[in-house]
Amino acid sequence: MKLKDIAKLASVSETAVSLVLNDKPTRISQEKQAEIRRIAKENNYRPNLAAKNLASKTTxxxxxxxxxxxxxxxxxxxxxxxxxxxxxxxxxxxxxxxxxxxxxxxxxxxxxxxxxxxxxxxxxxxxxxxxxxxxxxxxxxxxxxxxxxxxxxxxxxxxxxxNNRLGGYLATKYLIDLGHKNIGFIKSPEQIFNGNNRYLGYLDAMREAEYSIDEQWSVESDFKYDGGYLSSEVLLEQADITAIVCANDLMAFGVMKKAREMRIKIPEDISLIGYDNLSFGEIMDTQLTTVKQDxxxxxxxxxxxxxxxxxxxxxxxxxxxxxxxxxxxxxxxx
Missing domain, CATH: 3.40.50.2300 (Response regulator)
Incomplete structure (x- = not known):
């Protein structure tokens, strides 16, 4: 149905129909406006968006x-x-x-x-x-x-x-409050702003607790599942590390796979925290503690x-x- 069809049924001009359906000021009576809208609705009228956008110079x-x-x-x-x-x-x-x-x-x-x-x-x-x-x-x-x-x-x-720095801090502070001191971190390359800020939050919490930070406790990866899997072995092999924070969930899922292969139990042998709260993590038998970004x-x-x-x-x-x-x-x- 077109504007002219509605106009014919309502016994008004096409301009009048256009004004009413586009909520423009008009002297048409409320009763007639209601009739025009009723006719349009009953006949499933849809405005010509291309023409409307052309008139408003938008797409x-x-x-x-x-x-x-x-x-x-x-x-x-x-x-x-x-x-x-x-x-x-x-x-x-x-x-x-x-x-x-x-x-x-x-x-x-x-x-x-x-x-x-x-x-x-x-x-x-x-x-x-x-x-x-x-x-x-x-x-x-x-x-x-x-x-x-x-x-x-x-x-x-x-x-x-x-606030990525706050997120990294929250994850690390939680581990510290539970008694962890030797905490590893799987980070992103330094130029990646978000990942680097999560790592800075980790450093904030460790320094606040006055814990030493071993350079071997942090490794760089690529924010992907395979990256977490490949980079985690060097941390999992260090017996003094009791927990690992990952800069995102995908890398944390990679850590979980590598830990299973090395017969390291999470959280019995080592604790793990991710970042992002990805929805498919809910289907895993062991659900990942994580920092949520809605x-x-x-x-x-x-x-x-x-x-x-x-x-x-x-x-x-x-x-x-x-x-x-x-x-x-x-x-x-x-």
Whole structure:
């Protein structure tokens, strides 16, 4: 059904129907407005969004750049963002950079050229090795955008993220409170901002307790399951280590596999804490104690800030969320 069909049934002009269905000011009586809406609803009328967007010089689309859709954290974040944007009648274009800086630049330009009304972006890990280039690119954007989860701390732009340093501290402090002193850490490469901050939180808690920190108690990995599996052996072989904190859950799951192969029991022989609270961890026999980052809350807050910027072009908003330690099955009291 088209506007002219509704107009004919309601005995009014097409302009009158358009004003009513778009909630525009009109002198049409309340009774006639109700009749127009009833006719539209009964006949399943859907507005021509292309024509509407053309008139408003918008596309009704938002771009979302994710670094790794295979990572359940980012796929969960993408779902949260898409769900929230749909409530506001936006179509979401979700693209995956594969944690590549060159892919990221290409996708960013592709979305801009596609005329998206706004963009949400989680930076690739490689982009932290090309910070000056990426910052220059972002500063030159005319399209409203927000950095989500991974950010450049000194860049003035819309951003929302969790306090990663606090999360690393909470995990380590919990172990310390249970009597652990020799605590290992599987970290990310130093240039990865979030992972490095989680490691700094670990150091904060250890120094606060005035515990010595052996350089051999920390190993570098890549935020992936295989990385956790391969890098954990050097820690699991050290008899003095009683607990390990991982910079994310995927690496912690890799540690659990390696421990099983080495016949090391968790938490009886060694305690383990992850980071992210990935949902599929719930199906495991031993559920991982972890630091929770609420993906839904992150997505909702990111959409709120972006839509606010798109409508008002006001001051840039920086929103820092607080993580939460979830105690499950992989830590024991010494």
């Amino acid at each position: 009704g689309t938002i771009g979302l750049i994710i670094p790794d859709l295979e990572n359940p954290f980012f796929s969960g974040l993408a779902k949260s963002v898409e769900d929230e944007l749909r409530k506001h009648n936006y179509l979401t274009f979700i693209v995956n950079s594969d944690d590549s800086h060159s892919n990221e630049k290409e996708l960013l330009q592709l979305l801009v050229n596609s005329g998206v009304d706004g963009m949400l972006m989680t930076l690739s890990n490689e982009s932290f090795l090309h910070k000056e280039e990426m910052v220059s690119l972002l500063k030159g954007l005319n399209t409203p955008y927000i950095l989500v989860d991974r950010t450049y701390p000194n860049l003035k732009c819309n951003k929302v993220y969790y 993906m839904k809350a992150l997505g909702v807050e990111a959409v709120r800030i972006l839509l606010s910027d798109m409508s008002s072009k006001g001051d840039k908003i920086q929103s820092e969320l607080e993580p939460e330690l979830l105690v499950k099955d992989t830590v024991r009291n010494l």
